[in-house]
Amino acid sequence: MTDPESGGVTLIGVAAERPYDVVVGRGVLARVADVLGAPRRVAVLHPAALIDVAVRVSASLEHAGHEVVRIDVPDAEAAKTVEVAARCWAVLGNAGFTRSDAVVGVGGGSTTDLAGFVAATWLRGVALVTVPTSLLAMVDAAVGGKTGINTAEGKNLVGVFHEPVGVVCDLDLLATLPPVDLRAGLGEVVKCGFIADPRILELVEQEPEAALDPASPVLRELVERSVRVKARVVSADLREATSEGRQVGRELLNYGHTLGHAVERRERFRWRHGEAVSVGMVFVAELARAAGVLDDAVADRHRAVLGSLGLPTTYAPDALEDLVATMGLDKKTRGSTLRFVVLNDLASAEILSAPSDELLRTAFAALTRV
Numbered sequence: 214m215t216d217p218e219s220g221g222v223t224l225i226g227v228a229a230e231r232p233y234d235v236v237v238g239r240g241v242l243a244r245v246a247d248v249l250g251a252p253r254r255v256a257v258l259h260p261a262a263l264i265d266v267a268v269r270v271s272a273s274l275e276h277a278g279h280e281v282v283r284i285d286v287p288d289a290e291a292a293k294t295v296e297v298a299a300r301c302w303a304v305l306g307n308a309g310f311t312r313s314d315a316v317v318g319v320g321g322g323s324t325t326d327l328a329g330f331v332a333a334t335w336l337r338g339v340a341l342v343t344v345p346t347s348l349l350a351m352v353d354a355a356v357g358g359k360t361g362i363n364t365a366e367g368k369n370l371v372g373v374f375h376e377p378v379g380v381v382c383d384l385d386l387l388a389t390l391p392p393v394d395l396r397a398g399l400g401e402v403v404k405c406g407f408i409a410d411p412r413i414l415e416l417v418e419q420e421p422e423a424a425l426d427p428a429s430p431v432l433r434e435l436v437e438r439s440v441r442v443k444a445r446v447v448s449a450d451l452r453e454a455t456s457e458g459r460q461v462g463r464e465l466l467n468y469g470h471t472l473g474h475a476v477e478r479r480e481r482f483r484w485r486h487g488e489a490v491s492v493g494m495v496f497v498a499e500l501a502r503a504a505g506v507l508d509d510a511v512a513d514r515h516r517a518v519l520g521s522l523g524l525p526t527t528y529a530p531d532a533l534e535d536l537v538a539t540m541g542l543d544k545k546t547r548g549s550t551l552r553f554v555v556l557n558d559l560a561s562a563e564i565l566s567a568p569s570d571e572l573l574r575t576a577f578a579a580l581t582r583v
């Protein structure tokens with residue numbers, strides 16, 4: 214819903230045990246204090262690169278009477294480790310954080326995933342507000358309550374569901390986001406287009422350069438549409454518990470992630486998440502085509518849309534065995550049965566279980582062809 218009284222701020226509701234809003238607008242950082250309400254201790258987690266934003270958020274919290282502790286965490290995936298979480302727990306313990314206190318994550322998806330994990334685990338759960346600063350975190354990571362850290366065995370293997378009490382997306386922050394990270398965020402935006410909102414695909418196809426411009430109204434529309442997709446899917450299946458047979462619940466949001474997460478691990482997290490998901494979506498499109506469930510037009514559209522944004526659409530030909538081993542630990546896998554979210558049409562998905570080696574090889578061969 215857009216609130217005309219609030220200067221073009223859009224509020225998108227998420228139905229959780231305690232429903233919350235995603236605030237989307239420009240110059241909206243002060244809303245963090247509104248979300249937190251009565252004064253308390255607040256830990257603001259942020260990477261050094263975003264200290265200016267963290268200081269602004271902290272100042273507005275202090276102005277509202279909160280007692281703020283800032284915690285500088287490593288940048289990007291280096292934040293998502295048990296060692297970093299333990300360092301944050303130590304700060305909270307030493308500062309006397311109780312169950313009435315709160316954690317605020319200011320940063321990209323890596324920071325909000327870590328902040329969520331720390332908030333979920335400290336005293337078995339304190340309030341969390343996410344302040345996503347990257348496109349990817351605004352449209353995906355900061356919304357929906359999935360928190361997590363990585364282990365040597367793979368991506369997000371340790372984590373809990375812990376919904377934020379609010380999400381504040383200040384679009385002005387995208388002005389400083391490096392273009393490579395903006396592009397990676399569009400990987401998740403395009404995912405939302407394929408799984409639920411084809412208008413997103415049309416907007417990107419019509420003006421890919423506007424999608425890559427942080428000041429453009431097109432990008433704002435893409436953000437709002439993507440957040441709506443995420444909010445709708447999450448609200449219907451908060452704990453990713455309702456995929457049954459071929460029915461797809463929250464696992465829908467994992468489109469492209471089965472192979473994508475394996476690529477991230479294989480690349481030692483030097484690839485951006487959104488880049489790996491881009492390759493992962495092309496792979497599942499090829500898998501669905503090879504399995505005879507997806508027509509050529511929709512399958513080909515994956516490569517075309519992602520390629521028009523400069524996202525990767527091919528991968529190393531010799532990697533399949535290694536990737537299959539890593540996918541064995543994907544959260545959708547049951548026993549030794551690999552399960553993939555595939556499309557049978559635009560905005561229509563099903564689960565493809567236990568694909569044969571031949572099917573996997575066929576899809577992978579198509580992915581490695583330039």
Ligand SMILES: NC(=O)c1ccc[n+]([C@@H]2O[C@H](COP(=O)([O-])OP(=O)(O)OC[C@H]3O[C@@H](n4cnc5c(N)ncnc54)[C@H](O)[C@@H]3O)[C@@H](O)[C@H]2O)c1
Binds near residue numbers: 388394
């Ligand atoms: N929990 C979820 O539901 C969910 C969903 C999608 C992705 N994720 C996770 O999110 C992570 C990826 O998030 P990401 O792409 O935001 O990566 P990121 O957090 O690593 O941020 C990318 C880079 O952008 C910088 N940055 C962020 N905002 C900036 C700004 N406004 N100005 C300048 N620099 C800025 C960061 O410092 C970092 O160097 C992955 O770990 C992924 O697994 C989680």
Ligand SMILES: O=C(O)C(=O)C[C@@H](O)[C@H](O)[C@H](O)COP(=O)(O)O
Binds near residue numbers: 544
């Ligand atoms: O919110 C979800 O559910 C998602 O799957 C969104 C994904 O974009 C995100 O990368 C998520 O962190 C992946 O989750 P995982 O359960 O596969 O670790």
Ligand SMILES: [Zn+2]
Binds near residue numbers: 401490
């Ligand atoms: Zn993702």
